[in-house]
Amino acid sequence: MTLTIVCIILIGILIWDYLFFIVLAFPIRVYQKHLIKLRKRQQATHATELISGTTAGYGQLKKKVRAIFVGLIRFFDIKIGYLPCLWLRHYIYRKVFLIKLGKDAIVHYGSEIRNHNHLSIGTHSIIGDRAVLDARNGIVIGENVNISSDVHIYTEQHDHEDPLFRCNSDESFRVKIGNRAWIGPRVTILHSVNIGEGAVIAAGAVVTKNIAPFAIAAGIPAKPIRQRNKELAYTLTDDDACFY
Numbered sequence: 001m002t003l004t005i006v007c008i009i010l011i012g013i014l015i016w017d018y019l020f021f022i023v024l025a026f027p028i029r030v031y032q033k034h035l036i037k038l039r040k041r042q043q044a045t046h047a048t049e050l051i052s053g054t055t056a057g058y059g060q061l062k063k064k065v066r067a068i069f070v071g072l073i074r075f076f077d078i079k080i081g082y083l084p085c086l087w088l089r090h091y092i093y094r095k096v097f098l099i100k101l102g103k104d105a106i107v108h109y110g111s112e113i114r115n116h117n118h119l120s121i122g123t124h125s126i127i128g129d130r131a132v133l134d135a136r137n138g139i140v141i142g143e144n145v146n147i148s149s150d151v152h153i154y155t156e157q158h159d160h161e162d163p164l165f166r167c168n169s170d171e172s173f174r175v176k177i178g179n180r181a182w183i184g185p186r187v188t189i190l191h192s193v194n195i196g197e198g199a200v201i202a203a204g205a206v207v208t209k210n211i212a213p214f215a216i217a218a219g220i221p222a223k224p225i226r227q228r229n230k231e232l233a234y235t236l237t238d239d240d241a242c243f244y
Contacts, residue, residue, distance in 0.1 A: 018083075021076045025096045028073055032098040032117045039118075074114070081111050102143065106238050107131075121145075122179070124236045137191065138174035144236045145177050148185040148203070155191045178213060180232045198232050 077097070083089050086106065093099040093107060097116035101107070102123035110130040113119060119135040121127065122143035130150050133139055137155035141147070155175050159168040175189055178197035189195070189207045196213030205222040215224040 017076075017079050021079065024072065024076070025092075027069075028076070029096050029098065031069065031073070032096075035115075036098070036117050077113055077116070081113075082109065084109070104237065108149075126236050126238060127151075128185070137169055137171055140174065140176045142177055142179035142181065142197070144180045144234065145183070146181075146236060147177075147183045148187070150186045151183050151189070152187075153189045157191060180234070198228055198230065200228055 080089060080092050083092075086108075089107065090101060093113075093116065094101050097113070099113070099116045100120040102121055102125065104123055105121045105125045105127075107121070107127045108129040108131075111127055112130075112132045114132075114134045115136045118138045119133060119141075120139070121141045122145065124143055125141050125145040125147070127133070127141075127147045128149040128151060131147060132152040132154075134152075134154045134156055139153055139155060153175055155173045156167050156169050157173075158165050162168055169191065173191035175191065175193050175195075177183070177189075177195045178199065180198045181195050182200045183189070183195075184201055184203035184205070186204050187201050187207065188205075189201075193207050194210045195201065195207065196211055196215065198214040199211045200216040201207060201211065201222060202216070202218035202225075204220075205218050206220040207217070208221040211217050211222065212224065214228045214230050216226050216228050217224050219225075
């Protein structure tokens, strides 16, 4: 009997965070919908305040509650990224975090996503393990895009000239990646970049400017070195990606 109780306690310790997530899943979904509506309203009224920041209308208590809730979302995002079940991760990404995840798209084990509701991933695209997708100002990934392991994409940054070191960014900081582009391992893509259809970014590159369709780019900063074949017709699949 004692051993049974000890086992139950140990299991509870191991999975407490996932049980806590189940309790908060619906509020997180509601909050994500609220952010989508807020962004649409700001676009319609040309508001200047950033959603990623706190608004002047919040009282101190509301600011603290919001900060705690946003922190919990970040915590749960990291934990969900390590769930050893692909279909369950995808279900949570779609239904709770409201990511636009296309049919047969795959987000592999260990990925970290910021502002899920501003992320769109096209059909048959594959996100490699341990990717960091900072979608605070929007990331749009086309179809059959192969993003390798340890890729970092950023759509937000501090303004080093600002006296208060604020993030003076907007939707012009969005990153777009065209169909059948291939992003190599450990690539970093900075804000406001468009990577064209079929483009290839070599491993370890840092992309700071737009890359033309079907260009192969390498280096820091990434620069085109040659052209890729334009007759691309493949469809990405990963039938073995059940548990990772």
